[in-house]
Amino acid sequence: MHIYLDDTPLTETANTLADAIAAARDRAASNERVIVDIAVDGTPLGPEHLDDDQVMGGEFEEVRLTTAEPRAFVQVTMQDAAEALEHARHEQKQAAEHFEEGRSQDGFESLGRVIGVWQAARQSLDQGAQLLGLDLTAMPLAKPETLPEAIEQLTAGLTEVRRCVQGQDWAGLSDVLLYDLDALAERWQSLLGEVAAHVASTETPPKP
Incomplete structure (x- = not known):
């Protein structure tokens, strides 16, 4: 699974979408930023998907996350x-x-x-x-x-x-x-x- 944070590839590995988001969130927090947008395989992820175990437990080809200053x-x-x-x-x-x-x-x-x-x-x-x-x-x-x-x-x-x-x-x-x-x-x-x-x-x- 390829993880990109603000178009920068991350070296962290992840087996599930939840793992990918957690890794990106930690990296964003270290830069005093927060994640404001998530896309998986080119499709935007809505808030409702964050509570969907099937989605969060899935593995995707690419996860792109966008951050902002809080x-x-x-x-x-x-x-x-x-x-x-x-x-x-x-x-x-x-x-x-x-x-x-x-x-x-x-x-x-x-x-x-x-x-x-x-x-x-x-x-x-x-x-x-x-x-x-x-x-x-x-x-x-x-x-x-x-x-x-x-x-x-x-x-x-x-x-x-x-x-x-x-x-x-x-x-x-x-x-x-x-x-x-x-x-x-x-x-x-x-x-x-x-x-x-x-x-x-x-x-x-x-x-x-």
């Missing part, structure tokens, strides 16, 4: 999530209109995309904090209390979406999408942008 990666990820939320606001409005007009299939398709964007936004915050060792509760934001509040409100909003869907409360679902989640999207856009700016302004501590 702070730059987290900053871009959060900026992308904030931008995606702007599109999600339009999608939320469309989903509400679909449900109001009785077009449930179109509504569920839009709703699925909306939920995916919200999940990605939450993951970008959680994973970014974990990757950089950030204490989100101690971050110097303009209004520090808004971060835990925004997380709680997102959890409550998505729970309400689930309740409305299960109870087939389409009017209630429309209200949540048009008002609650719309206001929350605007709030999260601001917060993600502020956290990204904080990450960009904080230097990486020197290696001991």
Whole structure:
């Protein structure tokens, strides 16, 4: 199995994809970088494949891994999530209109995309904090209390979406999408942008 890290061949040997990724991760960590993209035999590897024992236990001809500087990666990820939320606001409005007009299939398709964007936004915050060792509760934001509040409100909003869907409360679902989640999207856009700016302004501590 040939392993390439940022187009540089590694000398480490690996019998499985999991071994190859582990070897590359160690090499990346030694250079204070993180793996952000994996391709096996020319095919991109999705996050879901990392939990697939059959895929991870397989052997491939070639594994290519791309790395990034952690702070730059987290900053871009959060900026992308904030931008995606702007599109999600339009999608939320469309989903509400679909449900109001009785077009449930179109509504569920839009709703699925909306939920995916919200999940990605939450993951970008959680994973970014974990990757950089950030204490989100101690971050110097303009209004520090808004971060835990925004997380709680997102959890409550998505729970309400689930309740409305299960109870087939389409009017209630429309209200949540048009008002609650719309206001929350605007709030999260601001917060993600502020956290990204904080990450960009904080230097990486020197290696001991």
